[in-house]
Amino acid sequence: RQLEPRAEQYTFTELDKVIQEASKAGMKVSLLIEFTSVDCVFPQMTDRECFLDTLPHDVSFSRETSRFDDDPMVNRLMALIHLIMERYDTKTLTHVYLGNEVDSYLRVVQATSEGKIDLDTGYINLIKRIKESLSWLPKNRPAFGTNITYCGATWCHGFTKKVAKVVEIIGLNIYPTDPDWGA
Numbered sequence: 001r002q003l004e005p006r007a008e009q010y011t012f013t014e015l016d017k018v019i020q021e022a023s024k025a026g027m028k029v030s031l032l033i034e035f036t037s038v039d040c041v042f043p044q045m046t047d048r049e050c051f052l053d054t055l056p057h058d059v060s061f062s063r064e065t066s067r068f069d070d071d072p073m074v075n076r077l078m079a080l081i082h083l084i085m086e087r088y089d090t091k092t093l094t095h096v097y098l099g100n101e102v103d104s105y106l107r108v109v110q111a112t113s114e115g116k117i118d119l120d121t122g123y124i125n126l127i128k129r130i131k132e133s134l135s136w137l138p139k140n141r142p143a144f145g146t147n148i149t150y151c152g153a154t155w156c157h158g159f160t161k162k163v164a165k166v167v168e169i170i171g172l173n174i175y176p177t178d179p180d181w182g183a
Contacts, residue, residue, distance in 0.1 A: 001056050003033070004080050012087065023092040030095040031084065032147055032171070035077070036105040043111040050105055063109045067122035069129065078130050085134065085141045097147040097171050098127060103159055104149060120159060128166035147171035 004010050015031070022029045040050035047062050055061060059076060066073070077098060084096055102123060109119050131144050145167040148160065164170055 001054055003084075004056050004076070006056055006058055007076070008079075010080070010083060015084075019088050019092055023089065027092070028094045029092055030097065030171070031093060031142075032097040032100050033077075033080070034100040036099070036102050038101045038104060040105045040108055043108055045108060050108070063113070063117055063119060068119060069122040069125035074126055074129050077126070078133050081130055081144070082133070082137070085137055085144075088142070090140050090142055093142050095143045095145065095169060095171070097145050097169075098130065099123075099146045099148070101147065101149045101173060106159070120162070124162050124166055127163065131166060131168065143168045145169035145171060147173065150174045 003012065003015065019029060035051075035054045037050050037052070037054060051061050056076070059073070060066075061073070068074075081096060081098065084093075106119050106123060109117050127146050134141065134144055146163060148163065148170065150172040160170065
């Protein structure tokens with residue numbers, strides 16, 4: 001929402017500032033585009049709570065009627081990512097991740113629907129379609145991927161394997177201080 005509040009209405013002012021500051025300091029930057037709330041971790045949370053501050057105002061999403069690979073969603077995110085990859089020097093912007101812990105939202109949907117709603121496939125297709133669309137960009141563009149939560153559960157392991165097949169890079173958020181993290 002901060003980068004594209006409405007269709008084809010982009011605001012890169014803040015991102016430009018950060019990229020320029022990093023470049024002047026000789027730093028490298030990875031950009032993580034959040035489109036579901038990382039706080040969407042409880043089964044009782046609604047789609048409104050999970051997407052309220054992340055999707056542009058004119059984009060709605062419902063776990064009951066939408067898929068991540070619906071053309072309007074794919075096209076909007078694809079256009080945004082293409083603009084970003086064309087706009088910034090790859091010496092500074094090294095990676096673009098679409099999604100920050102979207103797997104948390106997917107687990108919520110699986111739990112609340114008792115497995116009747118499968119958004120995993122749509123999410124993987126979204127990432128795959130965007131990655132494939134990047135083939136016409138110069139080879140020195142930032143690497144493209146997604147960011148998920150690391151966990152050792154069977155679902156997470158299987159999901160990570162599926163995502164790994166369609167991205168160039170996976171970012172993992174690891175919470176070693178979490179009591180459930182394990183050994």
